Amino acid sequence: MKRVFSGIQPTGNIHLGNYLGALRQFVDLQKDNECIYCIVDMHAITVPKDPETLKKNIMDVAALYLAIGIDPDKSIVFVQSDVPGHAELSWILTCSSYTGELSRMTQYKQKSKMQESAPTGLFMYPVLMAADILLYDTNIVPVGDDQKQHIELTRDLAKRVNGKYGEDTFVIPEGRYMKSGARIMSLDDPSSKMSKSAENEYSRIQLLDSPSKIKKSIMRATTDSEGIIRYDVENQPGLANLLNIYSVVTEKPVEDIVKEYDGKGYGALKKDLAEILIESLAPIQKSYNDIRNSDELKRILADGAEKANAIAEKTVKRVKDNFGLGNRF
Ligand code: ATP
Numbered sequence: 001m002k003r004v005f006s007g008i009q010p011t012g013n014i015h016l017g018n019y020l021g022a023l024r025q026f027v028d029l030q031k032d033n034e035c036i037y038c039i040v041d042m043h044a045i046t047v048p049k050d051p052e053t054l055k056k057n058i059m060d061v062a063a064l065y066l067a068i069g070i071d072p073d074k075s076i077v078f079v080q081s082d083v084p085g086h087a088e089l090s091w092i093l094t095c096s097s098y099t100g101e102l103s104r105m106t107q108y109k110q111k112s113k114m115q116e117s118a119p120t121g122l123f124m125y126p127v128l129m130a131a132d133i134l135l136y137d138t139n140i141v142p143v144g145d146d147q148k149q150h151i152e153l154t155r156d157l158a159k160r161v162n163g164k165y166g167e168d169t170f171v172i173p174e175g176r177y178m179k180s181g182a183r184i185m186s187l188d189d190p191s192s193k194m195s196k197s198a199e200n201e202y203s204r205i206q207l208l209d210s211p212s213k214i215k216k217s218i219m220r221a222t223t224d225s226e227g228i229i230r231y232d233v234e235n236q237p238g239l240a241n242l243l244n245i246y247s248v249v250t251e252k253p254v255e256d257i258v259k260e261y262d263g264k265g266y267g268a269l270k271k272d273l274a275e276i277l278i279e280s281l282a283p284i285q286k287s288y289n290d291i292r293n294s295d296e297l298k299r300i301l302a303d304g305a306e307k308a309n310a311i312a313e314k315t316v317k318r319v320k321d322n323f324g325l326g327n328r329f
Contacts, residue, residue, distance in 0.1 A: 003140070004033045007037070008037075008061055010057035014207050017144065017195070026075075039077075042080050043125060046122045046124075046125050062297055064208075077304045078307070083135075089134065090130075092323060093127050093134070094127050097157060105125075126150045134158055137171040141176060144178070158173070170319075184241065184244070186204065187220070214278050221270065243258065250276060
C-alpha cells in the first residue's frame with residue numbers, strides 16, 4: 001500500500017477546477033492506498049484571514065471532503081494546525097532551502113506581484129507544503145497541475161537533506177496529476193486558471209452553486225466569434241475549456257462531443273453543459289448539507305488529527321535525530 005497525502009486551503013469557494021483537477025482523484029485513490037487528506041489552514045493565513053470566516057471555511061471544506069466521497073473510516077481527514085509537526089518540520093526544512101529557489105516559484109511571483117514588500121509566509125509557503133508531504137513519508141501527492149513546481153521543490157529539498165543527513169531521513173514523494181481536466185480555466189478569461197480568489201464569481205462554478213448560478217456562469221462564459229464547434233485551444237480557448245469540462249464530467253472523449261454538436265451553436269452546447277453540471281453536483285450538494293450540520297464533523301476531525309499526529313511524531317523524531325537536534329531522544 002502506498003501512502004497518499006494532499007491538502008486544500010480553507011479559503012472558501014471550492015470550484016470545479018479544484019474538484020476536477022485534484023479532489024476527484026482523492027476519492028479514487030482511497031481504494032488501494034492509505035490516504036491522508038488535510039485542510040491546510042496554516043497555508044491559508046499566508047494571506048491574512050478574518051478568524052471567524054477561517055473557522056467556518058475549515059468546517060466547510062471538511063464537509064465537502066466527506067460529501068464528495070472521502071470516507072473517514074478509510075482515510076485520515078484532519079486540520080493542519082492540529083498537528084504541531086507541520087510547523088516543526090517546516091523550520092527544519094527552511095534551513096535547507098535557498099532564497100533563490102523560493103523566489104523562482106511562480107505562485108509566489110504571482111501573489112507577491114505589485115507589493116513592495118510581500119509577507120514572508122507567502123515566500124515560505126512551498127517549504128510548509130514540503131513539510132506537509134514529507135511528514136507522512138508520502139509516496140503520492142495528487143494535485144492540480146499548477147502545483148507541479150511545488151512538488152518538484154519538495155523532491156529537491158528531500159533529496160538534498162537525504163544526501164546530507166542520511167538517506168533514511170525522507171521518503172521521496174511523487175506528484176500525481178490528472179491527465180484531463182488538470183487545468184480548468186476561468187470562464188470569463190480562458191487565459192488564466194479558474195480560481196477561488198478571482199473577483200468575478202461568474203468566472204468559476206463552485207461545487208455548492210445553485211442551479212441558476214451554474215446556468216448563468218456557463219451561459220456567460222467567454223467564447224469567440226468563429227461560431228464553429230471544434231477543439232482549438234490556441235484560437236478558441238474559451239470553447240476548448242467548455243469542451244474540456246464537458247468531457248471530464250461526462251467521461252466522453254472531446255472528439256465525440258465535437259461531433260455531437262457539429263452544426264449546432266455554442267448556445268446548445270452551453271445549455272446542455274449547464275444541465276450536466278447541475279445534475280452531477282446535486283448529489284454532492286445534498287450530502288454536503290446533511291454532513292455540514294451534523295455533530296459528527298468535529299469528532300471526525302479530532303480523530304483524524306490524533307491518527308495523523310501519531311505518524312507525524314515518529315517522522316519528527318527521526319528527522320531531529322538525524323539532524324542532531326534536541327535532548328529528549
Ligand atoms: P487560488 O485560486 O485562490 O490560488 P486555488 O483555487 O488554486 O486557490 P487551492 O486550495 O490552492 O485553490 O488548490 C486546491 C487544489 O486544486 C490544488 O491541488 C490545485 O492544484 C487544484 N486547482 C486549483 N485551481 C485549479 C484549476 N483551475 N484547475 C485544476 N486544478 C486546480
